[in-house]
Amino acid sequence: GAGVSQSPSNKVTEKGKDVELRCDPISGHTALYWYRxxxxxxxxFLIYFQGNSAPDKSGLPSDRFSAERTGGSVSTLTIQRTQQEDSAVYLCASSLVVGGISPLxxxxxTRLTVT
Amino acid sequence: EDQVTQSPEALRLQEGESSSLNCSYTVSGLRGLFWYRQDPGKGPEFLFTLYSAGEEKEKERLKATLTKKESFLHITAPKPEDSATYLCAVQAGENAGNMLTFGGGTRLMVKP
Known part of the structure; x- marks a missing residue:
């Protein structure tokens, strides 16, 4: 089947604007991860989801970063009031099992550029 | 805190010149060590999982090995298409949620 899909592939935004990055995981994968x-x-590591809940938010760099996952599927990473240091590639991953050993x-x- | 260190940072090889990449790790309770390949502009692509010291995995020209302190990725007779960044990652601890801690990667360049 299809792999992990992220959109947009590129995003250029002005400092201070909010951005939303989307991730569509592999169908049936229960765990979803965001990395930068x-x-x-x-x-x-930024955050991971088990189903729709995020047990570990410790990796989020600041309170300007938030993420949610709905229906155990699509996830959105939101960065508010973007800063130039937020420029990076944001990678999403999914895996089949949480608690077992399963590759991501x-x-x-998404390549984010903050100007 | 889990730490993963990869060396060298960059490696240039001639086509056919075999070599090894190193991944040293310091973790509490290793559950798995993963190797990934990353091409420019792409996400990391999964290669291998190693679970315990002494284990080996092979795929085409690549062979990964694991000891209690490090892992090696051996590349035999590399071809230009093997050029990529190779990433090592570990999963450790009981409540890790499959989170992986990555090393900085080794950028491999194979010249024809």
Missing amino acids: QSLGQGLE HFGNG
Whole structure:
């Protein structure tokens, strides 16, 4: 079936604007993850969902970042009042099982540029 | 805190020149170690999962091995199409929720 789908693939926004990034996971995958990859940096964990709930929000960089997941499927990552340091590639991943050992399957990311 | 360190940061090889990439980790209660390949402009693509020391996995020209402190990704007779960034990640702890901690990656360039 289809892999993890993210939209938009690219987003350019002005400093101070809000943005929404969307992730459509692989059908049937119960867990969903958001990571951030900055230029020259490794992947930084942001948040994960088990079903519609987010047990661990510790990775969110600030209270300007929020995420939700509805119907155990699509997730939205929202960044309010964007700053230039928010510029990065935002990657979404899903996996079949939480609690077991299951690889994460990634989308191709949304490249966010804050001008 | 879980830590994953990959070396070298970059590696240039001639086509056919075999080599190894290293992933050193410090975690509490390793549950799994993962290798991914990432091409420019793409998300990481899953390659292997290793669960315990001594385990090995192979796929085409790639072989991953695991000890109690590190993992190696051996590339035998690489081709230019093997050029990519290779990422190592660990899953650890009881309540990890499958969260992976990633290393910084090794950028591999294979010249014809």
